[in-house]
Every structure is written in C-alpha cells, then in structure tokens.
Amino acid sequence: MRDKQFKYLFENELNRTKSKYSRANRHTDNNVAYNTRKYFESISEDSAINVGLEKGVLTTEGLESLPLEIQEEFVIQRFIRELFGKEDVNCVGIGSHPDFSAIEYNDSTVRQYICTIFFDIKGSTRLSLLYDLEQVFFIKNSILKTTIEIIRAFDGYVHRLMGDAVMAFFGSSFKTKEDAVIDALNCSMALKMFMDQSVKPHLESMGFDTIDFGFRVGCDFGGDDDVLWGAYGFDSVGEISPTGLPVDMASKLQGLADKNSVMLGQGLLDFIVWPERYSRPKMSSNDEVKYVTPNITHPDKKPLNYRMKMLDYEKALILSALPIGERSRDCKAVQGSDHIDYKCFVQENNDRKEYISASRCLNKGLDLEFSVSISKAAPFIFPIKLSLYKQNNGPYVPRSEKVEAETVSLSKIIYKSMPSLVGNNEPYSFLVPEKTAYRGLHTMRCVLEDANGKIVYENSIGVFIN
Numbered sequence: 001m002r003d004k005q006f007k008y009l010f011e012n013e014l015n016r017t018k019s020k021y022s023r024a025n026r027h028t029d030n031n032v033a034y035n036t037r038k039y040f041e042s043i044s045e046d047s048a049i050n051v052g053l054e055k056g057v058l059t060t061e062g063l064e065s066l067p068l069e070i071q072e073e074f075v076i077q078r079f080i081r082e083l084f085g086k087e088d089v090n091c092v093g094i095g096s097h098p099d100f101s102a103i104e105y106n107d108s109t110v111r112q113y114i115c116t117i118f119f120d121i122k123g124s125t126r127l128s129l130l131y132d133l134e135q136v137f138f139i140k141n142s143i144l145k146t147t148i149e150i151i152r153a154f155d156g157y158v159h160r161l162m163g164d165a166v167m168a169f170f171g172s173s174f175k176t177k178e179d180a181v182i183d184a185l186n187c188s189m190a191l192k193m194f195m196d197q198s199v200k201p202h203l204e205s206m207g208f209d210t211i212d213f214g215f216r217v218g219c220d221f222g223g224d225d226d227v228l229w230g231a232y233g234f235d236s237v238g239e240i241s242p243t244g245l246p247v248d249m250a251s252k253l254q255g256l257a258d259k260n261s262v263m264l265g266q267g268l269l270d271f272i273v274w275p276e277r278y279s280r281p282k283m284s285s286n287d288e289v290k291y292v293t294p295n296i297t298h299p300d301k302k303p304l305n306y307r308m309k310m311l312d313y314e315k316a317l318i319l320s321a322l323p324i325g326e327r328s329r330d331c332k333a334v335q336g337s338d339h340i341d342y343k344c345f346v347q348e349n350n351d352r353k354e355y356i357s358a359s360r361c362l363n364k365g366l367d368l369e370f371s372v373s374i375s376k377a378a379p380f381i382f383p384i385k386l387s388l389y390k391q392n393n394g395p396y397v398p399r400s401e402k403v404e405a406e407t408v409s410l411s412k413i414i415y416k417s418m419p420s421l422v423g424n425n426e427p428y429s430f431l432v433p434e435k436t437a438y439r440g441l442h443t444m445r446c447v448l449e450d451a452n453g454k455i456v457y458e459n460s461i462g463v464f465i466n
Contacts, residue, residue: 218253220265222246319462339378394440
C-alpha cells in the first residue's frame, strides 16, 4: 500500500501547483490564501493549534482540524515521517532557525553545530530557452515545493530559497549531532528517490524533456567550535545565519556533485564515521578528485585538502526506511515480499520498541533483537533457507571483530511443516540477539532462498551507534 501511495505523492503536488498558478484559477486561489491567513489570525492564543504552530510542530489531530488547503501542504511530509518513526508534522516556516530567535535583534552570537544541505536544480537556467516562462515557473516551483516538504519531513529547517536552489539546516538544541546528520543523509536519499521515481516520470508524461535538467545536493557538518550564529544586516533588512567553513562548503560540494547526485563533505564523513562502502569517488578524466576545488590555502600557503565523497545512492539505499518496493527499483540487493516481516527491536528505558533502520543513533550497551517472521501462506518452494549476515564497520571495531566480509549470525533451513508448529497458523519466527557496542553504522542483512536457490527476500537493517 505504501509503495502505491508513494507513486501519487508528487503527481498530486504537481496537479495542485498547476491548478494554483493557471491563469483561470489565480483569482480563486488568491482568495484561498487570503482566507487561510485570516484563519490563522482567528485562532485563539491559548489554542493547541496555535501553540503547535509557535513550536513548529502540529499533531495529527491539530492538522486535521485545519482547512483542507492547509492540510494538503503536508501530504508528502506525513507519508515520509510515518516511515521514519517521526510524530506530528514540521510546520516551521522559511527563514531564521528557531533556536536563535533571542539574538534576532542584537549583536550577540552563539556557537552551535549544524548540518547544512544545499539543493540546486541543475540546468534550470536553460529552461527559459526551451519553454515559456509560465512553464518554467511551474517546473521549478513544483520541484522546490516537493524539496521543501521532504526537508521538513526529516526535521529540517528551510533557511532560504535562492532562485532554483534551497538552503536548509538540520539540527537543533534538542537534537543530538548524530541524529541531525542521520536526518540529513536520509533526506538526501529521499530527495533523489522522489526526483528519479516521481518528479521526472510525471514531468515527462506532461511532455517535458527531463534530460534538460536535474539536481545536485551538497551536504556537510560542522560542530559547536566550527559554526557561529549571528544576525546579519539590520533589524528591518537582515537574517540570522551561521558562519563557518562547513556551512560554506555545502554550496561548493553541491557545485562539484555529478548530475542527480549527492556530495558529502569531510566534516560529515568524519563525524558520523560514514563507511567507505557507501561512498564513491568523484571522477574527472578517469582521475579521482579527492578534495574540494579550488583547494583554498591556510595563511602559511598550505592547501586545505578538504575531502569529499559522492554518496553511493544504490548501496546506501539498501539500509533506508523508504518503501522496499521503491528501493528495489534502484537497488538489486533489495527484494521485498508481503509474506516476510523483518524488523529490529531495541530495549531502551525498560521498554522494547522497534528500531527503524538507520533512522537515529543508539547509545552503547543496549540490547537489540533482529526478528524474522515468515507466513505459512508464503508461496515459496520449501524448504527455504534463512540467513542473517552481520557487518561491523569503522575504526572503533576491535581487530578481532573487524572483518571485510559479512559474518553469519544465523543460518536456518525451514520446512513447510516444522513439527513444533504443526496445527497452528502462527508464522515461522526467528530471533537473533545483539548488542550496541561500537560507534558507527553497522548492518544486519536478511536473505531467504527457496529450494531452488532463488532469492525470495533480501533486505538489510542499519544501526547507528554513538
């Protein structure tokens, strides 16, 4: 159901944009916008909705009490947030980061980390030579509106729209640095999936040639010592913005990314201990471009040598919580089945809860449980073989446990009628206990093969550990 729903999200966004900005409907929609503003103005100060708006979040109940015109803005966001275990919706508007409202009208500054994303529509300038201006506006605005909602779906803050680009921040005083980076990485993958599987096909169905344009994303992280927030400009003409090398690098990384790709900066790669296997080098004339160019220098003329890597989308997508049906289109190492349920659970604060793959960072010393359930109604050729493969990554893994290849955590042959399960309809269930121990991103891959050796299910769960 989720896979089918995904197909229509951007199509609905396009249709609403097309309707809104067609000449025939422009007057009507201006009235809608006017009435929407009046509605917000009429909300009492002590109402739950108004409190939610001030905090930048709305509960499902609060959202559903708003007019349909407002609810429609959050269609994409609500779908994504459910997949990644995020509650409510992010209704923070464009502009200043809410953490720094106290310094909006003074000259004080604050040091606080941030993860920056810079999204750009590549080739958009030439669109004006190919289509009339109304069509160009329709294409660009549809893409930017979708981008905004995907950013907000991962708790991001849209800082600025710059023509055909979006600058956004991930992180806040109530979110860990690791989780902010994870949100930015998941956002980057979701952006690419939506662009490839929804945006382009639908625009092509409307007669636009998508070979003329694409997108690029740059993403980097800076810690508390690397980023300074302050109010630039005047009270009436100004904004609160961060200053720091990692912030500036995000736009440069975007410019160096290949078409329809994501470039990750040194700050992010090092902080999150991003595994090398989920990256690929930037190539130019068969040579690897290791550093951001131009390679700026220190005062002593020593080159900065700021490292960068392309996100290997196909490999990283293996671990994503995006719908498995959509992931399998872009990734050969993923194959879904309605008859298989593969999950991870974590024991936190005396509570067993599901851990959604690569969605947040866990503390060390927590008990994990990988669960595989196979329906007895599965149309597989039995017996089937179940295998779970563990992979530890990163420099913090002891040499005794650090191997290049995956290690087998479970291997089981499952027959159609296992003696202990005859006479009931409960699924075949298997549990593998684990523990969070080493900082980095670690994985558990689940593979089921039928009696002929054909893979009938393959999926992986990634676990980030502090």
